[in-house]
Amino acid sequence: MQSRTPVPRASGRPRSAAADAAILAATREALVELGWSKLTLGDVATRAAVAKTTIYRRWPGKNELVVDAVAELFDELRLPDRGTLAADIEGVVLQFAAILARPEAKSGLMAVVAESTRDDALRERIRASIVDRQKRLVLEGRARAQTRGELPPESDPEEASRTVDLIFDVVAGAVVHRTLVSAEPADEEWVRGFTRVLLLGLAGASDTPNSAEPAGSRAAGAARVGAGGTP
Amino acid sequence: MQSRTPVPRASGRPRSAAADAAILAATREALVELGWSKLTLGDVATRAAVAKTTIYRRWPGKNELVVDAVAELFDELRLPDRGTLAADIEGVVLQFAAILARPEAKSGLMAVVAESTRDDALRERIRASIVDRQKRLVLEGRARAQTRGELPPESDPEEASRTVDLIFDVVAGAVVHRTLVSAEPADEEWVRGFTRVLLLGLAGASDTPNSAEPAGSRAAGAARVGAGGTP
């Protein structure tokens, strides 16, 4: 085994770590005040008391900078231990909703996602910095539920992966849509209702596998959609 | 009694209807080729063989123009009659996914949503032009299911409205998230699985109303999340 030098050399003056932090903080500040489209790197540089070149030395452009600035917001996401799977999910969804309610996330996140539709490197950066950080929580949550005995260990890894992806798209998508498009708060009441539907749907789906679904049962199962009220 | 012209006068040369159509088509073309952030109104004007002022006379800016250009894509959304509620939903979700898969929608939609977080007028325009057009389908679908007898008539209008909103956020959010963030196709298989979870969840939720949720049953109900396979 040999020691490798990951950085080829450390010649010359090292980069200022303070500058990095100041730039990211200034970026979030500018996002709050100006939003993504009016944010300029020149303005960020001024706010961070830094030269424009210092920013360009670290990030290729505005998109990447914003991704990193927003990603730091998701560092605080933690999987709480509230005793049950449902309560854990509610907790983490509420945290996610709280972050998304912040203007710097609202303004920045969807904008870079929109940009990423035409820039694979950017999408990869978003995936690595933001999405995977969230998806990890879903996996942690499942593992904890399995430890508790609420969930059996997965038998088919591929099917399990598909389910995790589905959960993730549904959870993140619904919260984002409610927050940004419907412009309604994803508050505790909404999260509770949403989590209930999600868990019941997943439980039902695992009971009646995809291949054997009788159309009648589906109709019956959905018999009271939108009816609400007491049974 | 006679009907009067609602427009008080038609003085001067009337606006060209052909220009409107050409501008919107050129906008979509530019969205496909350039994406939202590189789209310029000057370029759109050139493509539409129109002067820049002709665009600015009709739309306040890029955002509003893109909203209208993208909104036309959703004109083709129709609620199919496939016989059952589940099949109807699958059909309409697939249509929605197909539209969202088109590059002009991908590039434009999320960008204007991002902008709308800082511009209430823009959000209202999106709601009126795009969102309500989709939400109408959910209401139509529910009415048809009630006609068929798959769903009972709603008793509590407020609760029903909340449910429609939830459905809408979950459906639209999940499709958008899968398409744009996960960058996976929302194909027939995925839509089938998603619809099943959604309907089962809604059915279960209406069986066990919010106020009477036993934590134990929730955990049990979700007993096989991610486990897949047959019972």
Added chain:
Amino acid sequence: MQSRTPVPRASGRPRSAAADAAILAATREALVELGWSKLTLGDVATRAAVAKTTIYRRWPGKNELVVDAVAELFDELRLPDRGTLAADIEGVVLQFAAILARPEAKSGLMAVVAESTRDDALRERIRASIVDRQKRLVLEGRARAQTRGELPPESDPEEASRTVDLIFDVVAGAVVHRTLVSAEPADEEWVRGFTRVLLLGLAGASDTPNSAEPAGSRAAGAARVGAGGTP
């Protein structure tokens, strides 16, 4: 014999004479307020309560309109009869200076002269509308002085024409330069001094013809230039 209509027909609605006057007045008003470079035909149309097309039907462009609007100012130039040639000249120069002191003339005149350096038709229009109107006064003045006996009848028409041109360039040029470039008023005192130099120069020049100028006498003649005071 019958009266003939020189214009082949007067078919359709005749042009409004009031519009012409309103347009020229509005042009002068706009010249005062905005100056030549900020004057727009759209603005003139608005001030004259007239459509832009009505202006373009009568004038080819801004330059020609301004020439006509400014030319009207020179209509009021009259050769006064003050008894002597010198007094007559002082009077007409003062009138010329008074017109040139008005902002609509200041702003407009030099601008169209500048334009005319690249537009022969425009220069011809200026000559016909403005310059000849002034030059006529010089000829009138000479004729009157000849009637009075102050000047002999010209013997050499060509030489006389050259002299008139020289007088005209010197008078108009000096007044314009003092007013516009030096930005000093061409008031009575200045006009008196200028006229004296001019007349003495011309008188001396006709005494000592061009071909026989002794350098010595010239130097002697100019012996006190700039010295002022009494001998």
Added chain:
Amino acid sequence: MQSRTPVPRASGRPRSAAADAAILAATREALVELGWSKLTLGDVATRAAVAKTTIYRRWPGKNELVVDAVAELFDELRLPDRGTLAADIEGVVLQFAAILARPEAKSGLMAVVAESTRDDALRERIRASIVDRQKRLVLEGRARAQTRGELPPESDPEEASRTVDLIFDVVAGAVVHRTLVSAEPADEEWVRGFTRVLLLGLAGASDTPNSAEPAGSRAAGAARVGAGGTP
């Protein structure tokens, strides 16, 4: 003790001196080809292979740029030493006429003078860059003539200053008017005639001071105006 640099610091990249020269040259080139009113800063920028902002960083607008571009033309004005005052004046007037005959001067000079009627800062710039440069020659010429003994030293400085101003307005005005308005060349013959009138007029004026002018002598002095011919 040592002299220190008066400029406190030279932070940032210094301005390119080559750009300045290229812009002024391109401006003159564009003036020749297009004239003042069709000259655009974008076009100048293209000709100078320079960005528009580089022009705006140095000059507030088109007028100021043209003033500086035209002013450089007058750098070549020199007071020649031809032995006598009259010959010196003829020489410098001919130089002035030659510069004014160039299309870049014709087009530009009167246009900025016209603009300056509404812009005091611009007039001041013209005075400093162009007019004073010319007026200096008049002063030099007088000093040289005094050295030669052609002129006595001035006794009344105020009167002398007035005379210089008058000379300047007459000379510059007459040349400009002949060149631009009359559109005739201010060639050697014309300059000789003009100079003779000017010097004789000035000499006569200093002989018969303003306060003591008998009207009769004025009329007599001008007895042959326009008559020409030999005595």
Added chain:
DNA sequence: ACCTAAGCGAGACGGTACGTCTGGTCTTTCT
């Protein structure tokens, strides 16, 4: 204690797009 290589601030640079304004023209309807 020097040397050297990179980082850093400042700000000029060539570009591109902005949103507005004006110039002329064209198309309506009304007179």
Added chain:
DNA sequence: AGAAAGACCAGACGTACCGTCTCGCTTAGGT
């Protein structure tokens, strides 16, 4: 057919940022 109204194309305006490039300094590590 002229006039008022105003939409239309074309293109310049002056500004704002972009991302790059000099500048002159600073700052560490290696010698």
